[in-house]
Amino acid sequence: MLYYVSSDVDPDATNDGLSEDAPFGSLERIGDIELGPGDQVLLKRGSIFNDQALHIKEGSSGSEDAPIRIAAYGEGAAPVINANGRGQWLEDYNTTEIGGHRYRAVISTALLLKDVRYVEVEGLEITNSRELGNPDGLAYNDRDAMNRTGVAVIAENAGTLRHIVLTGLNIHDVTGNVYDKHLANGGVYFIAHYPKDPSRRETSIARFDDVRIVGNRLDTVGRWGIAVGYTAYLNELDADDYGDGTIDDAAIARYGHTNVLVENNYVKDAGGDAITVMYCDRPLVQYNVAQGAARQVNDADYTATDFGKVAAGIWPWRCKNALFQYNEVFHMRNGAHGNDDGQAWDADYGDGTLYQYNYSHGNTGGTVMFCMGKSVNNTFRYNIAQGDLKGAIDIPDNPDAHVYQNTFVIPEGGTVVRDNHVGGHAVVENNIFYNAQDHAVEGNWTQGGSPVTYSNNLYYHFADMPDDPDGIAVPQGVAVLRDPGSAPTSPDPSGLVRPHGDPETRTVFEGYRPVAQGPAMGVAKRIVDHNGFAPDKDFLGNEAAGGNAVGAIVVP
Structure with a gap:
């Protein structure tokens, strides 16, 4: 069936909604219908649904061959759902144990998909x-201010929810609770609860499979930008102390989320973190752009508690073999104003995180963090960081970070190792550390005694070097890169990443090619990735084995 909805029609009209000539006048009418395979909910273009929300009836299900479709019809601007605090429902994890976070609260959600499977949503504007x-009458930063979501997808009583696709959505001005990280609070949030019946926790495990969040724009949303997907099953996946940090393959396949793709999204001015995948088995996060995240993680807005007063750009939590590539992060905020993270990238608690071919600029908390002792088997390679503050590498008590073939341009006030997150181990090799300041500086190579092993790196314009027997010291004035510091300082107006994976195509990153016959050429050593991620190409798509330069680009 096709169901039509138009804001031009009286909400109380008795239309059957089955044609463009007799559409429903209210989104609420859709919530009374259990949708099935091939059904479509079509909102009229140009419609503005003020003080309304679209909540698809629980149990609705498309099929693999005929998913439910929620989209637009007609001509003109995308239909707009302005929830304005309506669409309230009670979120309950059906347990009090979700890592110390709030587990039950009233949520306002503009588009709610609870226990809905095989569904595709596209082309809507949501606020x-x-x-x-x-409606709660509280200050925006009151601890109990109502949580709000643009799109919330909830698994609870229907086992595995398969094939949830969100594409072409424009989600903005979702002003949720400043503090709550693991309720449905932000632009897009996927969450798995325990089933209401405790006896079904193992026979009907709530989880997601085949999640695709592709080509969406989010602006001024909070707390999270995009999050997939916190779960009550953390209690089955995590020992009380996360064990040694490793994640069992069978356990994450059983309780975690599988086949998760987050691609080609633009997240601007998120109140907290921009994009995070959680409890996912081998998620792929690529071609996304984040700008100005952690907007409210500061000493002026974040005042009711210090709990959770951290936010980073694009990162995983308790994932197995998460892959992040071809992403860009700009201007993470408040690294000096209360946000104790502020990095572009954060290999947080998890197992086997790989960052490659990413670009970051102007992030106030640094480039990459390897977070604590329960973040293991992580690799950071073939990335370019231009002008990130606080520290290129952030290794608080991390056991085994492997950092190689990257190019770090250190700005005024920047350091190599962040100075207040210390104690971690790392192997750092074949990188370029380029001091862009006018004066030579010390690199702070082993902050707080962090046992970092440096090997075969190039150090441009530093007053000192770490213990690196094969290190290459280059004085100011010697050309190392074609035009260092020339990469973009803000996102492309389209919100899309700048492509740089085809070695035959000229890119905006040409300035980071090594100078032919320069000191970066002919000095790279062979790297064996400590975590088994065999490299095949560099930042520009050149064959990794085809060049012999240190840094993110291996050929001039």
Whole structure:
């Protein structure tokens, strides 16, 4: 069946909604219908649904061959759902044990998919602003201010929810709770609860398979930008102390989320973190752009508690073999104003995180963090960082970070190792550390005694070097790169990443090619990835084995 909805029609009209000539006048009418394979919910272009929300009836299910489709019809601007604090429902993890976070609260969600499978959503504009609707009457940064979501996808009583696709959505002005990280609070949030019946926790495990969040734009959403997907089953996946940090393959396949793709999204001015995958088995996060995240993680907005007063750009939590590539992060905020993270990338608690071919600029908390002792088997390679503050490498108590073939341009006030997150081990080799300041500086190579092993790196314009027997010291004035510091300082206006994976195509990153016959050429040593991620190409798509330069680009 095709169901049509138009804001031009009286919400109380008795239309059957089955044609463009007799559409429903209210989104609420859709919530009364259990949708099945091939059904479509079509909102009229140009419609503005103020003070309304679209909650698909629980149990609705498409099929592999005929998914439910939620989209637009007609001509004109995308239909708009302005929830304004409406669409309230009670979120409950059906347990009090979710890592010390709030587990039960009233949520306002513009588009809710709870226990809905085989569904595709595209081409809608969604808001949920306190400015136009503040039903709780509390200050925006009150600890108990209502959580809000643009799109919430909840697994609870229907086992595995398969094939959830969100594409072409414009989600903005979702002003949720400043503090809550693991309720449905932000632009897009996927969460798995325990089933209401405790006896079904093992026979009907709530989880996601085949999640695709592709080609969406999010602006001024909070707390999270995009999150997939916190779970009550953390209690089955994690020992009380996360064990040694490793994640069992069978356990993450059983309780975690599988076949998760987050691609080609633009997240601007998230209140907290931009994009995070959680409890996922081998998620792929690529071609995304984040700008200005951690907007409210500061000493002025974040005042009710210090719990959770951290936010980073694009990162995993308790994932197995998460892959992050071809992403860009700009201007993570508040690294000097209360945000104790602020990095572009964060290999947080998890097992086997790989960052490659990413670009970062101007992030106030640094480039990459390897977070604590339960973050293991992580690799950071073939990335370019230009002008990130606080520290290129952040290794608080991490056991085994492997950092190689990257190019780090250190700005005024920047360091190599962040100075207040210390104690971690790392092997750092075949990188370029390029001091862009006018004066030579010390590199702070082993902050707080962090046992970092440096090998075969190039150090441009530093006043000192670490213990690196094969290190290459280059004085100021010697050309190392074609035009260091020339990469973009802000996102492309399209919100898309700048492509750089085809070695035959000229890119905006040409300035980071090594100078022919320069000191970066002919000095690279062979790297064996400590975590089994065999490299095949460099930042520009050149065969990794085809060049012999240190840094993110191996050929001039």
